Amino acid sequence: MDVRFLGGAGEVGRSAILVNDRLLIDFGMQTGNPPQFPVETPDPEAVVVSHGHLDHVGAVPSLLSGDRRPPIHWTPPTRELALTLARDTLKLHGGTYDCPFTEEEVRRVTEVSETHGYRETFEAAGHEVTFYNAGHIPGSAHVLVEDGGAQRASGARTGSDDGGTRLFYTADFHTDDQRLVSASTARPDADVVVCESTYSDVEHDPRERIESRFVDSVRTTVWEGGTVVVPAFAIGRTQELLLICDAHDVDCYVDGMGKRVTEMLRRHPAFVRDADALRRAKSNARFVTGRDGQRRRIAAQNTVIVTTSGMLSGGPAMTYVPEIRSHPTNKITLTGYQVEGTPGRDLLETGRAEIDGRVMPVSAQVEWYDFSAHADREGLLSLLDEYRGSRVLVNHGDRCGAFAEELAADGYDASAPALGEEITV
Template sequence: MDLRFLGGADAIGKSALLVNDSLLIDYGLEGGTPARTPPDVDPDAVVVSHGHLDHVGAVPSLLAGGRRPPIHWTPPTRELAELLARDTLKLRENQYDRPFTRAEIAALGEVSETHGYGEPFEAAGHEVTFFDAGHIPGSAHVLVEESGRSPAGGRTQAGDDGATRLLYTGDFHTGDQRLLAGSSARPDADVVVCESTYADVRRGDRRETEERFARALRETVHRGGTAVVPAFAVGRTQEAMLVCDAHDIDCYVDGMGVEVAKRLRRVEGYLRDPDAFRSAMRHARFVTGRRGQKKRIAAQNTVIITTSGMLTGGPAMTYVPEIRGSPTNLVAFVGHQVEGTPGHRLLEEGRAAFDGRVLPVAARREAFDFSAHADRDGLRAFLKDYRDAHVLTVHGDATDRFAAELREAGFGASAPTNGERVTITE
């Protein structure tokens, strides 16, 4: 089996893996100006692990010039991919570097093929099966087999029937969230391409984090303040909604996370608790108005969950300046703040850029780790079932170090780099 790492190998962003020069797994987009995509490729078929920009964001560009490879994904990933693509064009409508066109987004409907978990399908001469990855709704571990071996069978020695089984983990989480249950599927594999986003992080108890988050929101409102919760549109906004509903905390929800929540109602069978999700949808107050309404909401003693999660745009850029002047108010981050973003600067320095002006923020700032990725212990727990496989560590800032630690623990492990070709032999 031949693996070509086009992106997302020794870094986080624009993931893409080409298998046997024919099957493409993921084709992500990295933001900035200009937008960055993996190298151009013309696959026979595409498989997408989940609906985050760094894994699905550049997929419409594969349909340029009349190309029409079939695109395989779960129903939630299909819903999210179209929404993210339209949002990407909206954000770049006045820029020269749009990565695809509206026509290419429309063409997604011509080539889309959806599959549930545990349902094998054929793609570019390979048998492929999705397994629940517990990251965001519809996220999947992708099992790729060169022959018709059943993914449900017991563990056998690598190559004993002349085939290679590749497990591409995608992004995954082994712990339970309110939105999703943790990943529990461990299909047989000879090679594991494993994400390592938090390979050097041990996360605290999630229940304690949730209690601390809920307490901070309640105390802020009780003291007459407003809490703004910058959150990623896909996954984290809905998780924050569920936490607020579970703790009887009223909240507004603004930004693209509103449309994501509505689309997830169409595929609620992929959620951990559809009844809880419907309850959170009923009790949240969705914001549909313009800037004036947002300013009036910010003046209330309330909780506002809003995009953008790193303060790089979105309604958060209205709400945070409105509440910045009082330490009674709170900015509660629920996602990782990448160094160099306004969110990171606000956390570290108490100031950030809004509309081109760097402003001090007197409101309290707190970070709550609601990550939907497996941490160090979660990654090790997942990989203990693959001690006989070769592990390729990707999608992290320290993939070399993680691979070295795995080798010390007795694994066959290595860390490929972007552009590298790896050939798996029996």
């Protein structure tokens, strides 16, 4: 089996892996100014998408240009999330170099889409493919790819004995339960593991402890008469925060793309941990339906506002943050990883951020909470411990090489592919 890394090698973003020059797994984009795309746009026979985040699915419609029509395989929520993101990208950047596809190519996505549930094996470009719950966001999947007619087994492999190769692409995953989705537990038989490494040098605090600190902080600010703006990723993080707020009787508003995603996920109850809890959380939250006038009125209340974007790079946060930034009673609680160079990262490090084209000092309190949907070092090692006899290729991280060296020192056959490198396994 030949595996070529077109993106996501030694970096977080633009994940794309080509298997045997026929099967493409993920085709994402790396947000930034300008955004970055995989180093090559291949012409695969089929595409498999692990989950609906921009860094894994953001450039998929560009694969349908000209007369190319490869089928795209994904779970039902991933299909809907991909289309939502593509239409949002068109709205923001259509007709510019920042958008690699057209409205027509997005329409074609619906024509070639094929959806699958977890543990339903299907054929794609001459390979057998199976999705397993990855515990990252609703619909997120580990991807098992088998060539040579290999037969599946329930335990981890130490080598193939039937002429085929089994590749296990972890994609993004979490080994602890979140309120929105259950943890990854599937460990299918595999000869090769392509493993993410986003938090390979981090140990997450227990989620209950993080939730408690967040809720106590929010309640204190509201009690003191302040407003809390909670920037959150629209997919996964917004819904997790709504579930937390409902569980702790914290009233909140929700704004931005997260509203649409929340409505969509309610249509796919099989892909969330507790569909009834999500319904209650939606009822507890007040959806913002107006525009900037209503947002300014809400910002003047002592309340909690969960809104996109999670890194303060756009969305309704561009209205809320300027409204609350000058008063130290108010608070901005960042709830996810802040990529270097984003306004959210600048705010954490300097107390200033470029918001809607203006660099603004922020007197409001700024806090960060590690509501990560990725496995930490312990979680990564717990998964890989099942594959000590398999080859491990480390990707999707800022320290892929270092983590691969640490694994090799512990007896693994581990390495970190370079961007554009092809490896035969």
